[in-house]
Amino acid sequence: MEPPAKRRRKACVIFCVIVVLVVITVVVVLALSLGHNSGGMKSAFFDRCEAFKGYDCQKVWDAFQQAYVGKDPCNVPMEAYDPLIAAGTFKPPCNRMMFWSKTKHVVHDFTAKRDCFFTLEDTLLGSVLDGLTWCGKEGSSETFTTDCPGWTECENNPVRSFWNRASAAFADVACGVVTAMLNGSIDTPFSPTSIFASIEVMHFNATRVRNLNVVLVTQEKPVANCTNASLKNLQKVLAEGIQYNCTEVAHSQIEECSNNPEKPCGACW
Numbered sequence: 001m002e003p004p005a006k007r008r009r010k011a012c013v014i015f016c017v018i019v020v021l022v023v024i025t026v027v028v029v030l031a032l033s034l035g036h037n038s039g040g041m042k043s044a045f046f047d048r049c050e051a052f053k054g055y056d057c058q059k060v061w062d063a064f065q066q067a068y069v070g071k072d073p074c075n076v077p078m079e080a081y082d083p084l085i086a087a088g089t090f091k092p093p094c095n096r097m098m099f100w101s102k103t104k105h106v107v108h109d110f111t112a113k114r115d116c117f118f119t120l121e122d123t124l125l126g127s128v129l130d131g132l133t134w135c136g137k138e139g140s141s142e143t144f145t146t147d148c149p150g151w152t153e154c155e156n157n158p159v160r161s162f163w164n165r166a167s168a169a170f171a172d173v174a175c176g177v178v179t180a181m182l183n184g185s186i187d188t189p190f191s192p193t194s195i196f197a198s199i200e201v202m203h204f205n206a207t208r209v210r211n212l213n214v215v216l217v218t219q220e221k222p223v224a225n226c227t228n229a230s231l232k233n234l235q236k237v238l239a240e241g242i243q244y245n246c247t248e249v250a251h252s253q254i255e256e257c258s259n260n261p262e263k264p265c266g267a268c269w
């Protein structure tokens with residue numbers, strides 16, 4: 001028989017160990033549920049980055065983080081991403097650059113199957129950050145992936161400012177014949193609030209861009225066609241010297257072309 005004092009001490013030690021384990025578990029679960037999830041973000045970033053040749057992914061990650069870490073997530077302007085844009089420069093493929101508005105799915109289905117066109121999401125930075133959400137917090141060195149401001153919650157949020165800055169950079173270097181896939185199933189294919197209208201078109205430079213070819217994708221019931229007034233506005237704001245043309249193309253024709261690798265790239269519309 002152990003003396004009662006020793007037994008009490010033993011019971012107390014076991015109790016303390018259990019309490020400590022419970023506390024640790026609660027802290028870990030809370031930390032995870034509060035979105036301290038930058039490990040997942042970082043590994044996704046590096047996995048996607050390493051698929052590209054010729055970039056120092058650690059340098060790109062550092063340039064990315066300096067844009068928003070430790071900052072109020074409603075006060076990250078476009079310019080915060082200048083160093084990231086500089087770290088992610090690429091050689092623009094003239095005559096193959098593709099812009100889009102409200103046609104993301106169709107465009108990327110097409111570019112994934114056919115190596116004809118090159119979108120922002122095919123560049124290193126666009127590819128690495130496509131579909132991700134991130135923000136920082138004042139006084140914190142962490143990257144958060146939940147509870148970040150939404151696209152329209154405040155203008156200068158980290159995700160929106162990145163896409164605005166990256167879109168401007170992509171349009172700045174556009175060259176030769178540029179294609180834009182717009183949506184003919186909506187009332188206003190060239191919407192003033194879109195990134196294409198508010199940023200990209202403004203950055204086309206006539207010393208580099210010769211032609212803007214709009215491909216207006218129509219579905220069973222076309223809503224707008226190439227005569228739509230919003231497309232007249234597009235021609236008005238386009239830099240002088242850039243030739244414009246617009247072609248209505250059925251969605252089914254684009255799908256057929258996506259699935260027909262023998263067809264030359266230029267022959268899809």
Ligand SMILES: *[C@@H]1O[C@H](CO)[C@@H](O)[C@H](O)[C@H]1NC(C)=O
Nearest residue numbers: 102103104106183185186217
């Ligand atoms: C055009 O927009 C409509 C409505 O948002 C959408 O259902 C359709 O898939 C879009 N068309 C294309 C070609 O992306």
Ligand SMILES: *[C@@H]1O[C@H](CO)[C@@H](O)[C@H](O)[C@H]1NC(C)=O
Nearest residue numbers: 202203204205206207208239
């Ligand atoms: C267009 O590009 C040229 C050459 O890089 C530059 O000198 C000019 O300022 C640019 N034009 C505009 C409107 O940005």
Ligand SMILES: *[C@@H]1O[C@H](CO)[C@@H](O)[C@H](O)[C@H]1NC(C)=O
Nearest residue numbers: 222223224225226227228229
């Ligand atoms: C284009 O749309 C307008 C109405 O928005 C219509 O009056 C016109 O007939 C259409 N043109 C063609 C070629 O379908």
Ligand SMILES: *[C@@H]1O[C@H](CO)[C@@H](O)[C@H](O)[C@H]1NC(C)=O
Nearest residue numbers: 177211213244245246247269
């Ligand atoms: C528009 O541009 C495309 C691509 O350069 C060309 O194939 C098409 O013939 C042009 N359409 C018109 C009406 O000029």
Ligand SMILES: *[C@H]1O[C@@H](CO)[C@H](O)[C@@H](O)[C@@H]1NC(C)=O
Nearest residue numbers: 187188223224225228229230
């Ligand atoms: C396309 O143009 C805009 C003006 O920018 C009009 O508001 C739309 O009504 C028009 N769409 C159609 C289908 O006519």
